[in-house]
Structures are given as C-alpha cells and as structure tokens.
Amino acid sequence: MTYQIMFSFDSNRCIDCKTCEMACNAYYGLSHVHRRSVLSLKQEKTGHSIHLSMSCNHCRNPVCVSVCPENNFQKRRDGIVVHQAHNCRACMRCITACPFHAPKLNPKTNRADKCNFCVERIDRGLNPVCIENCVTGALSTIINADKQNPDPLKNSDIPIRRYTKPSIFIIDKKPGKIFLRKDEQV
Template sequence: MVKQLGFVLDVNRCLGCGACAKACQNRNQLAPSLVRRQIRKVEKFSKDHIEMFYLSTACNHCGNPECLRVCPSGAYAKRRDGIVLHLSEKCTGCKSCVASCPFGAPQINPQTNKASKCQLCYERLDRGMPPFCVQACLTGALRLKELKDIPDNKLLRLTAPAPSLRLTRPSVFYKPPSATKVSGFSFTI
C-alpha cells in the first residue's frame, strides 16, 4: 500500500530557535548559501490583538510535486512513502524545478550548478531513525507522520498563495496558534 509521509508543526510549541534548520545544515554538510529548512516569524497586529508564531518550513514532499512534473531530465522521483527525491546524477541544472516550485524548495547548488533539495533524510528513515530536523527539535513541535494518521479537523494544511498551486497537495500540516490574554491584549503563540 502506498503511503504519504508529512510534517506536522505545532506552532504553539515552536520557539523559533532554529535547531531544526541548523541540524539539517550541519548534518547534510550544506554550503552556507543552501538552506533546506527555514524558520519564518509570522506577526500580525491589530488595535487590540498581537499574533506571533514561528513556521519551520522545508520541502513539502507534495502529493503532486510540481518539480517532478516539469523536470525535463527525469531528475526527480517519488518513493512509495511519498518522499520526493532529487537525483543529482540526472540533473542538468536547467532550473525548471526551481522556477516551478510554489514553495521555493529546490535551489541551485553553487558548487555543482545542479538543483538540490531536502531528501527527508530518507537513509535515516530506512533505518528507522527520524530526520535530523525532527530529532533536533527541542520541544517536539516538529514531527513526521503518515498522512492517514493526521486528524485533519484540528490542523491546517500548508498551501501556496495562488489557489491553482494548491493542486500540489503539500504534505505539511500546522496546528494553529491558540490565543491567550496578556495585559489586556489577545496574544497568540
């Protein structure tokens, strides 16, 4: 049976510390210009409401990956567990995947002039170990789950800004922020 692995991020637990991003960078020995996982601070202000939380983002290992669809050299493959792999030996560096991904996951490696992206530490998963980013998360905010095990009524699915790009079906879900009162302000963390 085919399954689809995906990330679940509880934004209420994420501190924005960057341990997940640093672990990915260090363990994969990436050039400083290559960033496979990023921490984004989200802030929204209104007259009596402050909303702030962090999003840890990387390749979404989409159900319908646009990178795989547009690559003219067949440098992308999708495993039976849903992991979208980039096959460097087939890559010509044409940048079609970079231009087509609505989430900006593939990047050109300046040392090889070929695309590069998160491989979800598939070698570790094959040995029963979690990806480096998940293992490094100090608060347990970032987890890897099989999508069929994710209760979609309590989580938000990451989508690209344009409705037509939602067809990629990204495999990333977020537990939305929960509001608390702080000094007369509604503060969401």
C-alpha cells in the same frame, strides 16, 4: 500498500531557534544553501505572529515532477519526493516553479538540491535530523495511510499555496490564556 509520510509542525511550540535549519546543514555539510528555513509571518485572521519551519513538503501533486525536463524527481512508495541530482543540469525550472521554494541551487555542486526527508535515516527507522534536533518538539512526522488523501491543511489558517497538495500537517497557533485573580470586594 502505499502511504504518505509527512512533516507535522506545531506552531505553538516553535521558538524560532533555527536548530532544525542548522542540524540539517551540519548533517549534510551544506553551506550557502538551506534545505529548511524558519519563516516568520503574521496570520491575517488572528493577527498572531508565527514561526513556520518549512522545507520540501513532499506534495501529493509535486510540481517539480512535471517541470523537470530530465524527469529527475521521484515520489517513493512512502510519499517522499527525492531528487536524483546526478542528471541535474541546473535548468532552474524546479527552483522557480516550486511554490515553497524547496529546491535551491547548491553553489558547490551547481545542481538543484532539496530536502529528501533524510530517506537514508527513514530507511533505518530513524527520524529526520531536523526532527531529532528540534528542542521543543515542534517538528515531528506523521503517517497518512488514508487512500482518500484528506487535506492535512483543511483546518489550518496558514497562508500557503495548496494546489500541489503539500503533505504537511500544521497545528495553528492558539491564543494564550491569561488567568487573572479577581479582587474580592470588601
């Protein structure tokens, strides 16, 4: 039975510390390229400023698969989209086509590079490094075993493109509550 493993992001908890970005770069020895980035944006409806930690969303319909002339992208049975860089010719198609800018050109290897959900760790029963190092617990993984593929962003107000069916679950920012003491009338 196949399933989809996906990132879950709680925007109430993210404090823009960028530890996830740094942990990923340190783990993979990356410089001048980020597989994960924390973006700050404003929600139109609520006007809330939120931070959003994004990397590859391991989409249900990954556009990188259809644009790569070398057919270098594969979706594993657990839903993780992996890039086999050894055949990459740096044609830049995936880099420009991805609506989330997940694949980036690695200047060291001169090949496309993207988040692989730390597959080697997942295979050992561990969490990806970004999740392992997230100090507030904003990032986590969830598994969607539902064959009907419900849209994980159905109830989210985050303005991201959805035609590729990104496999990311986002918990929207909730307004904080302020409790004020009512002065008793004398």
